[in-house]
Amino acid sequence: MKLFKRNAREKKLGESALTLRLWEFTGSAILSLVVFILLAAYLLPLSYMFVTSVKGPAQMANQASYPLYPSVNPQYNYQGVDYPLMKVPTADGVKEWAIVTKRRTYSEFIDPHNPGAGLIHWDGNWYKLEKVYRFSVTLQAFGDLLKAARISQAMTNTLIVALISEIGVLLSSIAVAYGFSRFRIPGGKWLFFVLISTILIPETITLIPTYIAFKKLILWLPTLPFLQFPFSVPWPWLPLILPHFFSSAIFVFLLRQNFRSIPRDLDEAAMLDGAGPLRILTLVILPQSIPVVTTVALLHFFYIWNELRHASLYVGLTPGQQQVSSILQNAPVLPGVSTDAVLQASALLVMIVPIVVLFAFQRFFMQDMIVTGLEK
Amino acid sequence: MLNSLSHAPAPPGPKIAHPNAGLRRREATIGLLFLSPWILGYILLKVLPILVALWYSLTDFQLLHPDNARFIGLANYVYFVTDPEAWGGLVGSLGYFLTTVPLELLVALGLAALLSSDRLHGKSILRAIIFMPSVIPASAIFFIWLGLVNPSAGWLNRLVILPLGLPPIVASITGIDNVPYLATIMALWSIGPGFLIMYGAMQGVSKELYEAAHLDGAGPLMRFISVTLPIISPAIFFSLVIDLTSAFGGSVLLDRGFLFSESLSPMEGYINSVMFSQYNLGYAAALAWVMFAATMTITFILFRSARSWVYFPEEDSHEAF
Numbered sequence: 296m297k298l299f300k301r302n303a304r305e306k307k308l309g310e311s312a313l314t315l316r317l318w319e320f321t322g323s324a325i326l327s328l329v330v331f332i333l334l335a336a337y338l339l340p341l342s343y344m345f346v347t348s349v350k351g352p353a354q355m356a357n358q359a360s361y362p363l364y365p366s367v368n369p370q371y372n373y374q375g376v377d378y379p380l381m382k383v384p385t386a387d388g389v390k391e392w393a394i395v396t397k398r399r400t401y402s403e404f405i406d407p408h409n410p411g412a413g414l415i416h417w418d419g420n421w422y423k424l425e426k427v428y429r430f431s432v433t434l435q436a437f438g439d440l441l442k443a444a445r446i447s448q449a450m451t452n453t454l455i456v457a458l459i460s461e462i463g464v465l466l467s468s469i470a471v472a473y474g475f476s477r478f479r480i481p482g483g484k485w486l487f488f489v490l491i492s493t494i495l496i497p498e499t500i501t502l503i504p505t506y507i508a509f510k511k512l513i514l515w516l517p518t519l520p521f522l523q524f525p526f527s528v529p530w531p532w533l534p535l536i537l538p539h540f541f542s543s544a545i546f547v548f549l550l551r552q553n554f555r556s557i558p559r560d561l562d563e564a565a566m567l568d569g570a571g572p573l574r575i576l577t578l579v580i581l582p583q584s585i586p587v588v589t590t591v592a593l594l595h596f597f598y599i600w601n602e603l604r605h606a607s608l609y610v611g612l613t614p615g616q617q618q619v620s621s622i623l624q625n626a627p628v629l630p631g632v633s634t635d636a637v638l639q640a641s642a643l644l645v646m647i648v649p650i651v652v653l654f655a656f657q658r659f660f661m662q663d664m665i666v667t668g669l670e671k
Numbered sequence: 672m673l674n675s676l677s678h679a680p681a682p683p684g685p686k687i688a689h690p691n692a693g694l695r696r697r698e699a700t701i702g703l704l705f706l707s708p709w710i711l712g713y714i715l716l717k718v719l720p721i722l723v724a725l726w727y728s729l730t731d732f733q734l735l736h737p738d739n740a741r742f743i744g745l746a747n748y749v750y751f752v753t754d755p756e757a758w759g760g761l762v763g764s765l766g767y768f769l770t771t772v773p774l775e776l777l778v779a780l781g782l783a784a785l786l787s788s789d790r791l792h793g794k795s796i797l798r799a800i801i802f803m804p805s806v807i808p809a810s811a812i813f814f815i816w817l818g819l820v821n822p823s824a825g826w827l828n829r830l831v832i833l834p835l836g837l838p839p840i841v842a843s844i845t846g847i848d849n850v851p852y853l854a855t856i857m858a859l860w861s862i863g864p865g866f867l868i869m870y871g872a873m874q875g876v877s878k879e880l881y882e883a884a885h886l887d888g889a890g891p892l893m894r895f896i897s898v899t900l901p902i903i904s905p906a907i908f909f910s911l912v913i914d915l916t917s918a919f920g921g922s923v924l925l926d927r928g929f930l931f932s933e934s935l936s937p938m939e940g941y942i943n944s945v946m947f948s949q950y951n952l953g954y955a956a957a958l959a960w961v962m963f964a965a966t967m968t969i970t971f972i973l974f975r976s977a978r979s980w981v982y983f984p985e986e987d988s989h990e991a992f
Contacts (some may be wrong), residue, residue: 326790330797333785337800340860343826344815358824467708478702479695490709493717495912495970497919499939500963503946503956504723505716507737541712572701597806623810635818642811649806657799 348640349432355634360426367431371407378405380427383417391427392417436636437644443631444622446644453619455528456535457599463540464595465588471542472550473576477562487551493544498604506608509534513609529616534609535602539595546591553587554580586659593656600649619645721963727956734950747957756941757958761965763937764919768969771855772914776907778859783869784895798870805863812857865910872906873899904981912973919966938962 350365361368370377371393378393383404392404395414402421403414440446474480475487513530516522528536561579570578581588606618612625626632626641703710728747732740751757782801786794804812819825832838876899884894900907919938942962946955 323790326785326788329785330791333782333797334800337804337860339826339830340812340815340819341803343819344811347818363826363829467712470705471709474702474705478698478705480699480702480706483702486706489713493713495916495966496717496721497916497939497959497963497966499919499942500724500959501717501720503727503952503959504720507952508720538712538716540708541716542709544709547709572705600806601808603809620808620810623808626810626814635814635821635824638814639818642807642814646807646811650803653803653806654799658795 344639344642347636348436348643349434350636351431351433351435352634352636355636358635362428364430365432366428368426369429371405373405373410380407381421381424382427383424385417394421394424397421436634436640439631439633439637440626440640440644443629443637444626444641445617446619446622446641448615449617449619449622450645450648452532452617453600456532456618457596459528460536460539460599461592461595463536464543464546465592467540467542468546468550468591469576469581469588472547472554473572473580475547476551476554477572477575477580490544490547494548505534509609529610529613531609531613531616535599535605535618543595546595549591550584550587553584557583589656589659593652596652597649724956724959727953728960730953732953732956734946734952740953743953747954748961750954751957751961757938757961760938760941760958761962764939764962765965767936768915768919771858772911774855775858775862775865775914776910779862779865779869779910780907782862782866783873784899786870787873801866802863805861807861809861812861816857816860865914868906868910869903872903876902901982908973908977908981912970915966915969915973919962 346363346365351367353368354361354366369380371380372378373393373395378395380391381394381404383390383392390404390406392406392415394402395405396403399420401416401418404417405414406412471490475483475490480486513533516533517530557580561583562575565575565579601620602618603620603624607621607624610616610618611621623641623645626638632638632641727740729742729744730740731743731746785791786798786801791797820827822828880898880902881894884898889897917936919936938958939962942955942958945951945958
């Protein structure tokens with residue numbers, strides 16, 4: 296794979312061609328090495344998770360003696376009993392035979408390719424023999440996991456929370472960003488400073504009073520007769536959803552940066568045509584801000600999918616209401632999650648959704664962060 | 672806060688000439704209407720809780736006996752002064768901010784510089800790979816790394832440490848605290864947002880500036896130090912401020928704190944334990960206020976220092992501060 300292109304500008308330097316080539320070669324080599332280490336650092340942990348999740352229980356019970364890849368020690372069924380295959384050195388080279396009788400000074404094997412030959416006598420200590428390992432992938436860990444934890448239900452729950460709060464955070468943040476970018480408000484600059492400073496308020500300081508207030512709201516609101524909805528979103532989800540309807544300071548900041556870069560001539564033209572502020576927002580500003588709005592939507596989705604603080608505080612492991620993040624946090628103590636393979640399977644299952652979303656919007660998302668960065 | 676580098680946004684001066692004050696008032700009213708979700712949320716979810724927390728901090732409010740709360744003055748704060756665990760948490764959070772955060776900034780900066788190099792191919796896929804760990808729930812990252820560093824089965828020993836001839840990990844690993852620096856490694860692994868902020872800013876540096884520096888005979892390193900760094904300094908400052916918040920318990924763009932709060936934000940971890948294990952909300956509120964004050968002090972110092980090292984291309988930039 297051709298990884299590097301020559302930088303034409305470098306050639307303008309008044310160095311001899313040989314030195315230059317040597318210099319370029321060293322630079323490319325260092326760059327490749329750095330990229331290789333980088334890829335290893337990012338992909339090794341993910342590969343570990345992926346590979347471990349498809350290992351079987353036998354390998355998980357004795358990981359150290361098995362190879363790194365998912366594998367099994369094949370068994371051969373001889374007269375109704377399973378015997379493990381071993382690598383047996385013989386005069387004709389190494390044979391893969393199943394060990395039937397284990398003695399200190401000799402062993403008896405059966406050749407799976409020629410079982411009719413009967414037991415083969417072999418002199419030596421079987422303990423020093425290596426087992427045969429064959430590459431083998433199993434989805435058993437995923438099966439165990441789905442039995443132990445209602446991951447699919449938790450995923451649906453989190454998707455519902457993400458969707459409802461997404462609507463809230465987008466509507467409110469777009470409105471606030473529009474207000475900050477297009478209207479002359481007395482003290483507007485000061486208000487924007489206050490908005491930015493809310494990013495810096497640590498959540499711990501507001502956590503205790505909001506926790507108490509939400510706990511009371513969750514008990515009190517369902518008793519109100521006019522709040523009986525035909526659809527049922529559990530009340531403990533209220534603290535996970537409601538705060539997002541009051542806009543997010545960092546999203547307002549990102550959106551405002553983008554709105555400000557849209558020329559005002561367009562609004563003025565629309566205004567002369569008799570468009571009101573809401574129509575200008577929906578017909579002029581938003582169509583030009585699709586990338587940044589998508590980025591904000593994605594960032595919010597990733598945030599909700601990862602959000603653990605409130606999910607574990609208000610919902611935790613309440614049956615039927617769990618969120619993905621708190622299920623995952625408690626995965627090691629769930630009954631049935633016995634091996635690391637199941638744990639890695641849970642990590643894999645839960646991260647599939649955001650990773651698919653990330654790669655689906657990858658170019659768009661990244662591209663837009665660049666534009667946003669340019670704006671900064 | 673961070674401002675445009677190449678193209679100035681529309682100046683905040685007069686926009687549409689309003690002939691009379693009535694129209695102006697109307698504009699302000701509509702504007703405030705658009706701001707109302709934030710203003711309402713700011714009052715209900717920020718100002719009010721902060722003040723209520725201040726009130727709680729002056730009482731002996733217990734989670735299990737909320738009706739028996741009595742006003743006890745500054746007793747909680749007096750107790751804080753002699754509480755070694757609280758000081759440990761505060762020092763720990765500060766230590767995290769002083770050690771891991773600069774490391775995070777450096778790594779984000781390095782990755783951004785690497786991916787901005789025009790010698791590199793396959794950038795978009797590399798970018799996605801670097802961002803990938805940042806969309807994974809923190810618990811998943813925790814499991815992955817715990818498995819990876821497992822002394823007998825983990826890959827770190829078998830694939831990296833032993834082949835390189837380094838001393839292997841031998842400790843029996845039961846928790847994150849048994850592996851030094853694991854929290855830092857995990858923080859560096861999910862560096863996505865910080866990286867993107869830096870990377871985005873670097874894309875905004877105009878090519879002409881590099882050309883000019885190149886003609887002046889500046890090498891790549893010199894160009895990076897004297898051209899790139901000053902221009903992206905607002906992005907560095909922005910990252911610094913975000914990381915400060917997460918060091919003291921909060922989540923901006925990425926929720927990483929809560930699970931690892933013991934190691935990533937010791938002060939938050941201690942407050943959580945006072946709150947949910949001892950149910951002592953009054954004292955927890957006092958601790959939260961101490962932490963709030965500490966964060967605000969550091970923020971103030973940072974903003975003060977920003978004047979001397981953060982580059983603002985336009986006069987307009989003061990608006991954000």
